[in-house]
Amino acid sequence: MKRKQVEQDAANGYDNEPSAKKPRSGTRASSKTVVDDQPWKKGTAPVNRKSSGRESLLVEDEPEIVSADEELEDGIEQGEPNAELENGAEDDDPEAENMTPRKRDRSKQNGIENQANCTTPNKNSLLKTLFSTPVKVTGTESDTPKIERNVDYSARRKSTRTLIERTILGTTSDNDEEEEDIAEEIYNSEEEEGNVDEDGLGLLAELAEDDATPATPSKRGRKKGSKGTKVRRKSPTPPPDLTPHEKYFYQNRGGRVKTSNNTLSSLALLDHEEYFSRARNLVDPHAKDIQYLEDLHAESFKQWHFEMTQDFNLCLYGWGSKRSLLMKFADHIYKTHSDHTKAKIVVVNGYVHNLTLKDILNTIAGAITEPGCKLGSQQSDMLDNLLALLEEDKNQDITLIIHSIDRIPLRRPVTQTLLSRLASHPQVHLIASADHPSFPLLWDSSLRSTYNFAFHDCTTFQPYTAEVDVVDEVHELLGRSGRRVGGKEGVSFVLKSLPENAKNLFRVLIGEQLAAMDEGMVAPEGADDDNDNEDRRVMVHKRNEPGVEYRVLYNKAVEEFICSNEMNFRTLLKEFHDHQMIVSRKDVLGTEMLSVPFRKEELETILEDIVS
């Protein structure tokens, strides 16, 4: 039925004419809808319909078994700092572990190899650059005092010790971080050695071991290697070709996930103005291809229209904004309508935040009758009345185009139920687009059969310019939602329109908050290098969310004669709330904390603005 299918038919002998008209579209189509198309080769001998690629050829078939090689790679690839603590604990008593004969066997091998390849420290560093994060190969190892002090210890043993010390005693020194890095490095290189050995590559086998007897450390390395496989899996780089579920478990392994402590503080975030001015000038290198893709979809308009006339409703899904495609389609439908007084097209932007079902119903009613008609107050009533209105004249025909039917304004089950009832009416044709990957979950089987959707994959790759407010969304994701007001300029703008009292209150609030921030900043500076997550989190918490207690602020306000009673105070605050200029939250003890959601520098400039 689809154009695509027709093309497919061609491969199967329905249509032998080489389609000279659009030679590219064939290949496009085949690559486009991956699930339902087989690659179409022009002029291939007709294949038996039964056997011709029923199943999608392109659905990835990931190998279930991770081969031994990959397993090894996995091992080699680690260069991961974190697993060490656990390891360290396990290896508390290294001597005992060394006793196992099998281990010794292997270690002998190692020893032989060691002797054979007698490598220079050079190689070691090469090894590190290969497998561990480059930053850490700073050649500091030799100048660390500890290593020199404990020459009789192997570097490994030492590193273990360091790690244990660090965990148990919690001792931290200035060069702790550095030391840990070295420890890890040594540790890792050990493991690498083990793996490489297994691989039979003697090349990388050697390590710079201070110890005269290489057997012991490599033995232990082996031990680690075999024992540590689970632990080592913490590497952020997964082995390739994992099946989806393996990947899931891989990425959700127990234990702490270690990520770097970088924050966005060094990055000046975009505000709306900068975003839009820059976005306007950006040229998408794919614009041509995207346009082509849309034209390709547009070729199915007739088919879609046919489906609509057969009482199917359409639902377009896939990546990319489908707005322009749908508007083109609306145009197509509009052209086929002969009577524009009876046949109307109503467009609903499902992503607009203040959209309600009432709007939709009212507009439809306005389209078929006089604008002023009353449908009623309750949604279900309105729908019933609307349907009755439609029945009055059977020639009336409503094409309802809903952009993003799965976005928040329309997500409520009641709305969906009523919409489906509206769409199931023979005089109403619904064309909807859906963006979310799991949009079918919106509808249960009953709703689904009321909607009677025919779905089409319309991946357009077009940016969601109208649907998504990029800057807001990202800032919400980054926890910087205070930028919603429109940045500090927005705040000053709001403040200008407020009475003097409000301005003063805001000034007090900012002043208090800045004071709180300063307090918070003093402490964490020193602890910044501290790696302990718990501590850090608390610090971050303090630093990120300094606030002013509600009571304190009120008292201040009264002292400064900004307001005389709490009612007054609340009214002022409400104004700020409405403009999203302040955030209130309850802290652990349940006291209400107020804060202005801006960073320190911005607060300072706002304060200057107000004062000046």
Add this chain to the structure above:
Amino acid sequence: MSDNDEIHSHIGIDSLDHQPVYIYAPAYASDDVSTRPAKRRKVARAQTVISGTGPAQTLKFEPLLNGLESPECVALRQQTFEHAWSMTDKQIQSILNEANEDTLREVTAFINNTRTASARVPTGFIVTGPNISSHSLLFKQLSKRLKTEINGPNVVLRSSDAMNLKAVLKQLIRNATHQRSGDSDEERLSSGQDGRKLLNYDLEILHGYVKANGSQAAVIAFQDSEAFDSSLISELVNLFSSWMDRIPFVLLFGIATSLDLFHERLSKSASRFLDGVQFDVEQTSSVLERIFQKAVIAPEAPLRLGSALVSSLMERQHDHVQSVQSFIAALKYAYMSHFYGNPLSWLSDVSAYESLSKLIQPHHLEVIKTLPSFQRMVEGLVENKQLTRAEALLRDDKALLKEIMNSLESKNILIIQLLQAMSILSSFSSESLNKIDLYMTAFQGGLAGSDFVKQVIGSLKRMAPDDLVKFIEGLSNCIENGNSDVNLAGLGDEDDELLTELRKIQPQVAALAIESVKTGKPIRNSYAIHSKGLRTTVIAQRVQLSFENSTLSEQDIEFTALVDHLTACLEKYFSKLQNPQEIFLNEAWLYDWTIPQKSVLSPRPREAIELALSTPYQYLSCECCESAEGLLSTHPAASILFQMYLETGSFINIFDLWSAFLEMVGGAKEQKCDERDALVIFYRGLADLKSLGIVKQSKKKADHLAKIAWKGL
């Protein structure tokens, strides 16, 4: 939205992007010469549409064969489709109406007969089964029926309509009183007897209404009673029972689970007030089988469905508990696909045969020559050394045309033979067969050696002469006169081979049977004896098993021979049936594509999106990202971020993500792109990921994201 009109009369289309709802009026900047305001243009356009694209309105089908298909053929294709579907649809609708007919009748009778004055509310429990999507149809039919047959208001309540007692009552009263009278009546009703205004959830209004209309029953139906809050239902029941002396309530509950479960949910006091009768509704599966019988198996079905398609339809039906309605939609879609996309589909209509030679275009013949079925036929001819014939078919269009006519005519007979074989199997099999399975086997061409045939032949071998006579009678009757159950007309004498054999065998068996009655000695065939003739002998404390095989009388031997002959005949009969998928030109009347069905009716959006983002080349087929797997700096931003996202752990540092992204896009050394521009792209990509719902802000650590979706899971 009264301000809509103003807005798009003077502002460009862009401002409509954030307009919640508006009426579409095209801005024909490019197509239309005039840029006059919308209202004027409408008139102008309407005229051009009528004159210029008039045929497009009626002609919905696209010309195929690369647009070379003649308009007549296109129109014919469309006609054939409309005719075919309307026929099938009519049958399906009649089945649907019938299916609920019994229930409707019973329920109506029940409501008619309830005239209790006690405080107990007469209640009908309609056990509808778990298929909630068919409930709405049932209740729609029910309320339609009740409206005509019962004097009194009836209201269908859905759980989504109202969540609390007050809202339910409001809804109930409004629906009940609006049903018949206009607004003026309502005014009158809402003011009580003594002139005071009643609240709109006061049952007094309903009371007044019932009194005014002399209603015999006020029927309240709960369509999805399980979805209602159980305490709400209990409260309602209590309330209704207290009004029973004034309003003759009758309650109907649609129950998807079972009566017991529903009972458990009701409070004791509420269930004490109920006086219930249970009604059963025909279950979906049986309705489905009937529809299948009528629409797919029936001899007059205009389009045959291939076995692969049927099995995928059934799988969808079972796996996703789809309703009958969605099955019908799928069936309709199959029809639509066939006639819309296949240039040969009009050949499936019998009435097209006369005009065949006129309508058929050279392109059609070209297409036919590439059909697998054509090739199979020609190859068969070559194998049988009929080279001239094969050559004629390939070179001579007239010969081909003749062959087409022949095959279209003979196809009906072949199909009817197949259907007949199916009906024989289903009527003579000892167990009841699943018609759908049988159909799938038959249309795969696998009937000959199937278990269905084996079973019938097996039971035949075990028959006594009397039974066998009956069997043969039934069989020959079936072949001659067809099966009225499935609307299958007999083939008369056309299928004479089996029939003549049957007629020969029948008197012989009958004679044997009569003889056996005379002699009083039962006749058995060797198969039957085998199964019974196990003999145990105890010799020297050892049990010996031996077969009794010497006792076959002459009659027995004769009977055995007859049975053997009959089985051979039947086996031959079944093996003679052709596989429909091998008949020449089956592509014109047999539809067996599963792909459009699957992609259109059960989409996999997540897979599509993940695929688009992880391999954008599949869709864009641009030069820059050509054939490369994995990350590429030329990919769209969302795609790059998505692929990075796939590689991360469950916890993502945004700054690091940004650095990686900048590295990728900005290309650290070459400075392909300004950092701030890269940030803009990054923002866009991040917002996209958020709108996909796969990341959220993590509270654990500053500037971190939590990963919430895994590809392929």
